[in-house]
Amino acid sequence: MFDEMVKEEAEWLSGEGKNSDIVLSSRVRLARNITGIPFPAVADTDTRQKILSYVKIAIDKGGAFKKGIFYNSSELSRTDKDFLLERHLVSPEFAKEQNGFKGIFIGEDEKISIMINEEDHLRLQAIRSGLEIKATWEEVNRIDDELSEFLEFDFDSDFGYLTSCPTNVGTGIRASILIHLPGLVLTRELDKVISRITKMGLTVRGFYGEGTDVLGNLFQVSNQTTLGKSEEDIIESLEKITQQIIEYEGNSRATLFRDAKEHIEDKIWRAYGILKYACVLTSDEVMNLLSALRLGIGMGTLSGIDLKLINQLLILTQPAHLQKYYGYQMNADQRDKKRAELLRERLEKS
Amino acid sequence: MFDEMVKEEAEWLSGEGKNSDIVLSSRVRLARNITGIPFPAVADTDTRQKILSYVKIAIDKGGAFKKGIFYNSSELSRTDKDFLLERHLVSPEFAKEQNGFKGIFIGEDEKISIMINEEDHLRLQAIRSGLEIKATWEEVNRIDDELSEFLEFDFDSDFGYLTSCPTNVGTGIRASILIHLPGLVLTRELDKVISRITKMGLTVRGFYGEGTDVLGNLFQVSNQTTLGKSEEDIIESLEKITQQIIEYEGNSRATLFRDAKEHIEDKIWRAYGILKYACVLTSDEVMNLLSALRLGIGMGTLSGIDLKLINQLLILTQPAHLQKYYGYQMNADQRDKKRAELLRERLEKS
Numbered sequence: 120m121f122d123e124m125v126k127e128e129a130e131w132l133s134g135e136g137k138n139s140d141i142v143l144s145s146r147v148r149l150a151r152n153i154t155g156i157p158f159p160a161v162a163d164t165d166t167r168q169k170i171l172s173y174v175k176i177a178i179d180k181g182g183a184f185k186k187g188i189f190y191n192s193s194e195l196s197r198t199d200k201d202f203l204l205e206r207h208l209v210s211p212e213f214a215k216e217q218n219g220f221k222g223i224f225i226g227e228d229e230k231i232s233i234m235i236n237e238e239d240h241l242r243l244q245a246i247r248s249g250l251e252i253k254a255t256w257e258e259v260n261r262i263d264d265e266l267s268e269f270l271e272f273d274f275d276s277d278f279g280y281l282t283s284c285p286t287n288v289g290t291g292i293r294a295s296i297l298i299h300l301p302g303l304v305l306t307r308e309l310d311k312v313i314s315r316i317t318k319m320g321l322t323v324r325g326f327y328g329e330g331t332d333v334l335g336n337l338f339q340v341s342n343q344t345t346l347g348k349s350e351e352d353i354i355e356s357l358e359k360i361t362q363q364i365i366e367y368e369g370n371s372r373a374t375l376f377r378d379a380k381e382h383i384e385d386k387i388w389r390a391y392g393i394l395k396y397a398c399v400l401t402s403d404e405v406m407n408l409l410s411a412l413r414l415g416i417g418m419g420t421l422s423g424i425d426l427k428l429i430n431q432l433l434i435l436t437q438p439a440h441l442q443k444y445y446g447y448q449m450n451a452d453q454r455d456k457k458r459a460e461l462l463r464e465r466l467e468k469s
Numbered sequence: 470m471f472d473e474m475v476k477e478e479a480e481w482l483s484g485e486g487k488n489s490d491i492v493l494s495s496r497v498r499l500a501r502n503i504t505g506i507p508f509p510a511v512a513d514t515d516t517r518q519k520i521l522s523y524v525k526i527a528i529d530k531g532g533a534f535k536k537g538i539f540y541n542s543s544e545l546s547r548t549d550k551d552f553l554l555e556r557h558l559v560s561p562e563f564a565k566e567q568n569g570f571k572g573i574f575i576g577e578d579e580k581i582s583i584m585i586n587e588e589d590h591l592r593l594q595a596i597r598s599g600l601e602i603k604a605t606w607e608e609v610n611r612i613d614d615e616l617s618e619f620l621e622f623d624f625d626s627d628f629g630y631l632t633s634c635p636t637n638v639g640t641g642i643r644a645s646i647l648i649h650l651p652g653l654v655l656t657r658e659l660d661k662v663i664s665r666i667t668k669m670g671l672t673v674r675g676f677y678g679e680g681t682d683v684l685g686n687l688f689q690v691s692n693q694t695t696l697g698k699s700e701e702d703i704i705e706s707l708e709k710i711t712q713q714i715i716e717y718e719g720n721s722r723a724t725l726f727r728d729a730k731e732h733i734e735d736k737i738w739r740a741y742g743i744l745k746y747a748c749v750l751t752s753d754e755v756m757n758l759l760s761a762l763r764l765g766i767g768m769g770t771l772s773g774i775d776l777k778l779i780n781q782l783l784i785l786t787q788p789a790h791l792q793k794y795y796g797y798q799m800n801a802d803q804r805d806k807k808r809a810e811l812l813r814e815r816l817e818k819s
Contacts, residue, residue: 381806385748392742398735456731 120190120199125435125443129206129229129246132434134426136249140417141365143297143337143430145252146207147259147354150282150291151241151266152273158283159221159236167220167236174235177269178224181262187231192221198448201439207246207297208232231262238283239291241266248430250361252294256354286343290350294357295341297326298364301414302371304336305383312367319360320344326406335406335413335433340364376418387415395466400459405436424469432465470540470549475785475793479556479579479596482784484776486599490767491715493647493687493780495602496557497609497704500632500641501591501616502623508633509571509586517570517586524585527619528574531612537581542571548798551789557596557647558582581612588633589641591616598780600711602644606704636693640700644707645691647676648714651764652721654686655733662717669710670694676756685756685763685783690714722768737765745816750809751801755786774819782815 131144152158159167171191178184192200192213204214209223213234222235234242243266245259273281280291287293303309313323324339340361342353375383390411394400400408413429415421434440436458442449445457481494502508509517521541528534542550542563554564559573563584572585584592593616595609623631630641637643653659663673674689690711692703725733740761744750750758763779765771784790786808792799795807 381749385809388746388748389743392744392746393739394742395746396738396742398738399731459735 120195121202121443122446125202125440128427128431129434131207131229131246131248132427132430133248134430136247136251138365139249139426140413141299141368142250142361143299144207144246144248145250145255146244146246146295146297147252147255148293148295149241149243149259149263150239150280150284150287150293151243151263151270152281152283153240154271154273156240159238159240160283162236164220170240171220171222171235173270174222174224174233174241174266177266178233180269181265184224184226184231186227187224189222189224191219192216192223193219198439198442201437202443205434205437205439208244209234210237210242213237231258233262239287241270250296250358250365252296252354252358252361256294256350260350289344289347290353292350292353293341294354295339296357296361298338298340298361298368299336299410299413300338300364300368301336301410302368302375306371306374308367308371312364316340316360316364317343319356321357321360334403335410337406337410372414372418383414383418384420387411387418387420391415391421391466394462396463397459399455400436400462401455402437402458405458405462406433409433409436424466428465428469432462436461470545471552471793472796475552475790478777478781479784481557481579481596481598482777482780483598484780486597486601488715489599489776490763491649491718492600492711493649494557494596494598495600495605496594496596496645496647497602497605498643498645499591499593499609499613500589500630500634500637500643501593501613501620502631502633503590504621504623506590509588509590510633512586514570520590521570521572521585523620524572524574524583524591524616527616528583530619531615534574534576534581536577537574539572539574541569542566542573543569548789548792551787552793555784555787555789558594559584560587560592563587581608583612589637591620600646600708600715602646602704602708602711606644606700610700639694639697640703642700642703643691644704645689646707646711648688648690648711648718649686649760649763650688650714650718651686651760652718652725656721656724658717658721662714666690666710666714667693669706671707671710684753685760687756687760722764726768733764733768734770737761737768737770741765741771741816744812746813747809749805750786750812751805752787752808755808755812756783759783759786774816778815778819782812786811 153170153173156166156170175189200209200214203209203223204211208225208229213221220236224233226232230245230247232244243259243262245255247255275281279289282288282291300309303312316323320343321340322343326334326337342357390408394408409429409432412421412424416424416426416429435444438454441454441457449457503520503523506516506520525539550559550564553559553573554561558575558579563571570586574583576582580595580597582594593609593612595605597605625631629639632638632641650659653662666673670693671690672693676684676687692707740758744758759779759782762771762774766774766776785794788804791804791807799807
């Protein structure tokens, strides 16, 4: 499964959109539950299967989903699920699930997707390259409207949308951006910025979301509260604060290039040299080396490599992607070799 | 000074001769003192000047030295002396000296050289690429014979040649090889081998001889005793033991390539990548990276780079050589940048 998809490019990796040298992607996710049906965690098998069918029918009827593909989690191997996680189409919880009766719908170019029977009946997602949080919100909102024609979502006039986890009650919205902050990390300014962001009601997470590690200086910044604020306010606030973070990051980079230009350029070029010639590379090391290349592109140190390639390599070198790409199962040692081979090939071409 | 010499190649860096993938060079040094004149350390200025003139006259008369150059230490700057030290033409003591009245004679291709007024009145040296210890010995012996026609050396029928330092009394010979042992270092077998070598009357030192650090897995192995043994025995014994060390090193490399091939190749290629792309490189780091390249050439991992280039870079990237090569004084930071520039250029060509 996914043999073709691994060779195609998700739109959010295209390196396009506003501020894409610093913001990889914008993502908006909506939690929705169907009226009168228990949340997935407490629903029995029959009910979960029923939810799946309801959503599939709604999707089939909706015009926005003409070109998508639907997968039932029972058809997906462990590697398949990890593949979807690496592609930011499902959550770590979805990837870990063992019981089946979950589903994932993936729209054209992977711009929209719907997880079914994860924490909530539906989790609608829109994702785009660059700082395009408003467009992303409009996209997911359109999907929400369309599905609402065929599904009745649990909505309380006081609380708003009801969700499985109380932190999502209200708008049920989680808007997040995946942002690259090597400058703030290298100047040790990041903690200060994170504490400022947190005070403004946002939260900062690792590469794969809640509870995951920070890799390659990539951070997910998202709204914390969904209750008592309009979707528009949440989106606008995230956009504004992201603009500020971009400014902080820019200042840090300027400081670095003023005070330690040679050492930063050295770091960037060494990363390039290692990626181009190493024979064994772990996924974590690659994330850090690609982070240096991305910084190098942003600062004009590296030319002839585009952001798109870096974004693609970031995902393509992840364990499940690597196995899908080469078409066979590999253990960690085998992957570390194949990963190095892939990087050599791709950087040679560029 | 030495603007031309820095661009020329000393014969011992040519990568030629026996076992030159493991043995960089063979060197034989003879300590000689002129009868009836105090040792340099206790000689007054006039006496030291007299010694200088005597030796110069003898050199001028000797046929072997037709193409050499003579330098008085008073003409040499600190960088000049470091340059000669890096080229293995003078000792650390010579390079450190402040008082003048020392001299250095350098023969064609730097194969022979004579330090004057170092610890002894004369220190004759012959040096060659590869494991050519016998040829080197014959060379220095010929010089000794030739000089003996014009200078009367202190010789005691019981003790042999009298020298300033008692450890040199007897033959006054120090024969040494500069050997590259990354295999024994990586397999942690080196200590065992050193202890074996030491028991056989040899001593192991760092890159610049006594009391200097080991850099780039390069070791100097030389005879310890000079008393009670003939020159021929000393030479033969060093040659034999070196053959054994080469065998140990070969076994270690075979073990490494059997048990950890990918990781060794990874180490070699990463070193290549860093040398080719880094913007800032210290001398010590370069020695270690070049050591990996040298191993790579020996094991057939790297092709298209020859030993000669590695040997040249080993010396050319040393601090004084770098300043001579570019023709101006540099501080450590400036050197680290120029060193990286030089390596990029040279490896690009290869």
